[in-house]
Amino acid sequence: MSPHSNGLAKTSPSTHHQQFWQDRWCGETSLAVTYPKLFRFCQDKEASVVELMKSTNGVLYRNVSFFTGVHARELEDDQKVVTKRKTELGGTFSIASWILFIGLFAALLYQTISKRSVEVHNIRATNAPDLASFVNDMELNITTISSMSCSNLRGLDTLVTGNPGFIDERFSPLSGFANYSCHNTSQGPTINLRCSPCKLIQDNLYISWQFVDLSNNPATAVGFQFNLTARNQANKKHVSFVCGTLKNGSSFDDKPVTFRGRDANILKFNLFPRIYRNLHDLRLIQPLFHEFLPGSSLYEASQLHASLENSNDGLINTTLYVNLLSAYIVEINNQNIMGPGFGDTVINIVLYLWYCCGSTVGKQGQYVFVC
Numbered sequence: 001m002s003p004h005s006n007g008l009a010k011t012s013p014s015t016h017h018q019q020f021w022q023d024r025w026c027g028e029t030s031l032a033v034t035y036p037k038l039f040r041f042c043q044d045k046e047a048s049v050v051e052l053m054k055s056t057n058g059v060l061y062r063n064v065s066f067f068t069g070v071h072a073r074e075l076e077d078d079q080k081v082v083t084k085r086k087t088e089l090g091g092t093f094s095i096a097s098w099i100l101f102i103g104l105f106a107a108l109l110y111q112t113i114s115k116r117s118v119e120v121h122n123i124r125a126t127n128a129p130d131l132a133s134f135v136n137d138m139e140l141n142i143t144t145i146s147s148m149s150c151s152n153l154r155g156l157d158t159l160v161t162g163n164p165g166f167i168d169e170r171f172s173p174l175s176g177f178a179n180y181s182c183h184n185t186s187q188g189p190t191i192n193l194r195c196s197p198c199k200l201i202q203d204n205l206y207i208s209w210q211f212v213d214l215s216n217n218p219a220t221a222v223g224f225q226f227n228l229t230a231r232n233q234a235n236k237k238h239v240s241f242v243c244g245t246l247k248n249g250s251s252f253d254d255k256p257v258t259f260r261g262r263d264a265n266i267l268k269f270n271l272f273p274r275i276y277r278n279l280h281d282l283r284l285i286q287p288l289f290h291e292f293l294p295g296s297s298l299y300e301a302s303q304l305h306a307s308l309e310n311s312n313d314g315l316i317n318t319t320l321y322v323n324l325l326s327a328y329i330v331e332i333n334n335q336n337i338m339g340p341g342f343g344d345t346v347i348n349i350v351l352y353l354w355y356c357c358g359s360t361v362g363k364q365g366q367y368v369f370v371c
Helices: 036-041 069-089 095-114 128-132 301-308 342-357
Strands: 053-056 059-062 116-125 136-145 158-161 170-173 179-184 189-198 204-212 223-232 239-246 261-276 282-293 315-324 328-337 359-361 367-369
Touching: 136 282, 136 315, 189 204, 223 261, 223 282, 239 261, 239 282
Parallel strands: 261 315, 261 328
Antiparallel strands: 053 059, 116 328, 136 189, 136 223, 158 170, 158 204, 179 189, 204 315, 223 239, 261 282, 359 367
């Protein structure tokens, strides 16, 4: 644009406050629109017409300063970078926006997947109406592992409640509490006790029986197998049970023993009343095996031979001890919890990447946001 270009006019009072580059004072459009590249490199984009247009000896010329050399190239490079970044990252569906969206979606998905529930047990004191509401079908099978049969069985007909030897001790027929029977299996004779419906109102129950010597079939055993189940009478698909095998009552070794003699073998079970709030207030007794107190037992072959010759040792006494823990009820419910803080970490990383992709550092140390 030469000093004598036809597109330039002399200054007039109306142009004193007009901007040289951005106002329309010379032609139909502003000089910034007509000459965008020159406007890009000019140093003072806000200068007025009066400040830049000079007249010497009647000759009108412009006094416009531009960035040149290295400054012009740096400015041009900055403009290219900004233009490129606006093209790549700008807009509603930019890369930075997609990074933010996908990252937040991944964090939300992780939290949803990792959301899990845990079973919470609360214990509260109970009362008689609470215990009366527990109506379960209960069944116990105890097998005496031996070569004996049900023909050796004696004395399975009495139920003892309360504390033996104290004033609250009571004796009653076992048939009034449960159905009982014995059947032979490959493992030995199995005692079956079935209570349906079973209302447990006594804390302590004792049931005893014994196996005695028969001709050519002595009373000897090498262990016991048990299986105790409780089933809700209204909803029979819910069952709780405990089972196991007892072959040695010693805490020091697992050496095989032979059970034979007058001292009783005591199997102790605890019954826990539970209310499953997460299963529509299901009431179910939870049986747990508590303790095995071995009775008379023989470790050596010589002891066994001597016992077989002694008629006073010709029996195996067994006692079932059931303890109802009636003082408390366990209430079970589910509680939802969130997974560990990995989701927060994902969110922080995504925000950092979005920040890095969404901004660039200008040559003068200022941030130029382009998305």
